[in-house]
Amino acid sequence: MIMEMEVMHSVQQDMELIDILWKQDIDLGARREVYDYNHRQKEHELRRQRELEEEKRQHLVLEQEKALLAQLELDEETGEYIPRPPPSAPLQSAVAPLEVTQNVSFTEENGDAMSFDECLQLLAETFPVEETENTSVCLDTTVVSAPMMPPEQPALPLATLSPGPLLPTPSPPPPPPQRMSLDLEQAWMELLSLPELQQCLSMQMEDTLETTTYPLPNSPEEQNPNYTFYPMTDLTDSEPNILNVCPAEFMNTFDVSVPSMVPPDNLSPMKAKAPQLNDKFPAESFCDIFYPNAILEESSGQHGLEVNESNTMSDIPNKPPFTPVDIYSLSARDAFDRSKENLTAELPDSDSGISSNISPNASSPGKSLYGDESFGYSDSDMEEMDHNPGSVESDYSEMFLLNFQPDDLQRAIPLSAQMGQPQQQQEKKPKQHKTDPAEENGHNNAPFTKDKQKKRSEVRLSRDGQRAKALKIPFTVDMIINLPVDDFNEMMSKHQLNEAQLALVRDIRRRGKNKVAAQNCRKRKMENIVGLESNLDSLKDEKARLLEEKSQNITNLKEMKQQLNSLYLEVFSMLRDEKGNSYSPSDYSLQQSTDGNVFLVPRIKKTFIKSEDSVLSPL
DNA sequence: GCTAGATGTCATTCC
DNA sequence: AAGGAATGACATCTA
Numbered sequence: 067m068i069m070e071m072e073v074m075h076s077v078q079q080d081m082e083l084i085d086i087l088w089k090q091d092i093d094l095g096a097r098r099e100v101y102d103y104n105h106r107q108k109e110h111e112l113r114r115q116r117e118l119e120e121e122k123r124q125h126l127v128l129e130q131e132k133a134l135l136a137q138l139e140l141d142e143e144t145g146e147y148i149p150r151p152p153p154s155a156p157l158q159s160a161v162a163p164l165e166v167t168q169n170v171s172f173t174e175e176n177g178d179a180m181s182f183d184e185c186l187q188l189l190a191e192t193f194p195v196e197e198t199e200n201t202s203v204c205l206d207t208t209v210v211s212a213p214m215m216p217p218e219q220p221a222l223p224l225a226t227l228s229p230g231p232l233l234p235t236p237s238p239p240p241p242p243p244q245r246m247s248l249d250l251e252q253a254w255m256e257l258l259s260l261p262e263l264q265q266c267l268s269m270q271m272e273d274t275l276e277t278t279t280y281p282l283p284n285s286p287e288e289q290n291p292n293y294t295f296y297p298m299t300d301l302t303d304s305e306p307n308i309l310n311v312c313p314a315e316f317m318n319t320f321d322v323s324v325p326s327m328v329p330p331d332n333l334s335p336m337k338a339k340a341p342q343l344n345d346k347f348p349a350e351s352f353c354d355i356f357y358p359n360a361i362l363e364e365s366s367g368q369h370g371l372e373v374n375e376s377n378t379m380s381d382i383p384n385k386p387p388f389t390p391v392d393i394y395s396l397s398a399r400d401a402f403d404r405s406k407e408n409l410t411a412e413l414p415d416s417d418s419g420i421s422s423n424i425s426p427n428a429s430s431p432g433k434s435l436y437g438d439e440s441f442g443y444s445d446s447d448m449e450e451m452d453h454n455p456g457s458v459e460s461d462y463s464e465m466f467l468l469n470f471q472p473d474d475l476q477r478a479i480p481l482s483a484q485m486g487q488p489q490q491q492q493e494k495k496p497k498q499h500k501t502d503p504a505e506e507n508g509h510n511n512a513p514f515t516k517d518k519q520k521k522r523s524e525v526r527l528s529r530d531g532q533r534a535k536a537l538k539i540p541f542t543v544d545m546i547i548n549l550p551v552d553d554f555n556e557m558m559s560k561h562q563l564n565e566a567q568l569a570l571v572r573d574i575r576r577r578g579k580n581k582v583a584a585q586n587c588r589k590r591k592m593e594n595i596v597g598l599e600s601n602l603d604s605l606k607d608e609k610a611r612l613l614e615e616k617s618q619n620i621t622n623l624k625e626m627k628q629q630l631n632s633l634y635l636e637v638f639s640m641l642r643d644e645k646g647n648s649y650s651p652s653d654y655s656l657q658q659s660t661d662g663n664v665f666l667v668p669r670i671k672k673t674f675i676k677s678e679d680s681v682l683s684p685l
Numbered sequence: 686g687c688t689a690g691a692t693g694t695c696a697t698t699c700c
Numbered sequence: 701a702a703g704g705a706a707t708g709a710c711a712t713c714t715a
Contacts, residue, residue: 551703576704581693583705588692590706 530574537567546571547578641666 531543539546540561549557554575563571638656641649649666658664 577694579704580695580706584693584707586705587707 530577533570534574537570539563539567539571541571543574543578546574547582 534541534543534546541557545557546554558568558571634656635651638651638654639648641654641656643649653670654666654668656664657667
């Protein structure tokens, strides 16, 4: 009993820690310090501390575990090798033998995966039990399967977040992910698609979100048109949501149930997932949220310590590599938008640059200045706001504002439609695939376009989006910039915009166009430079070739001159006058006329040659 | 703190 | 004439 008391005490501490970290992770999903290396290191240290605590507890319960393990007959029958004797929980005594054996076989490292029929049978047997029995059984299934975990701990989030009767949801023993077959995935999906499960998961998600103090935009009064850029659809009503939610919960359950695949320092389900996921969201790339595949690849390459875990997760059916964080981050973002003024009060735990960025100076003054005084707008005034480029609001709001979709052209019309519900639909798409406008225009091929620079560009693009938001302009920046003139004018004519708004819209369009033009110009300039360099290289080559040719020609010319000279001397030496005497080369020379005749010309009488043709005699 | 490179913006010209 | 492209010049940011 004392031992149990100690365990319970430590578990209580763990509960608090988990709760804190849970909230922290949820918060982190929406904020930049998630990506802070120091922050992650803090989390890592915390996890190590918890790991040490775990080991202590494991020593305490070791003997009891041995006794319980001796009862695992099926385990012995199968003869499957268990690398780490799973420390089981005191609560394990309440577990049905069947469940114990199930989990043992599921947690075996080297054992063969259960067959599909076997799994289905086990699941079929498990579910009636769960429907009829109390919560402890469900928890035990996870507990037994978590040899490296403190028995109660994995169940804590579930127990605290889920109502008792609906708790069966996460309890089915998840098979080891590395060996999970497609059949098992299908079976899981079938199970997860059961109405009871969906209801349970939805409630669980709602509870989870409530614990984060981030309000969901489900209630109509919360759907402020100004902040509908980050749609948070109802978690309980639609199939996609279920798909989003169920895997997340499954991941939680999975983490709890298969600790052999997970480093022991991953305690809380969210704790186990969030750091890894957060690592996949580099601070400069919030848009990467929308590229889960890329994120997965990146993570597998970058986080060596988590490779095993990543691999494990890669086999999870319907893997939602970031679903929990995604949801939380969006909800947090939503709340963030709705509560700029008291944001620091609501998010007091921010421990990195974000806290400075979200200072009242960064958001409130701009908001009050430009949001309430639309007619006081001027571009120079807006510069005040521009000098807060690190503003989180600026960053994120623009990222959603700047997602220009072709559909926007059709939907770009009514103010109410822009400001109200439809914008949720409109802003949904960016989450699925976000494309930089510059990329759409084909500027991603610029030699100087790099990833981080693109993200930096996104940050800067937020200025106009922030301005537009401040002036309550009912168009997205992309629409303002990219719409053809006719459509743009039509769009403008359908809204009664005041002078400041019109000026801002024109400015945004001009700047946007000019920005693209500048990018094109620079790209062209770079291409010109490259082309000129190429030309220069080729010209240098040609010059060298010509010089070589010239030298060759000079050599040939010299050779020919020598030949000609020797020939000349030879011919000259053969000439004789009337007396048979040879001509002196100093007195005569041989010259060739234009008609090809060769004449012997006296050198001193050269001036008379033309006048005294008689002197000349053709050879 | 300085610097180079990237990028945004403005003014101007050209088409 | 208006709109947009092109571009030089300058400002700003970041590594």
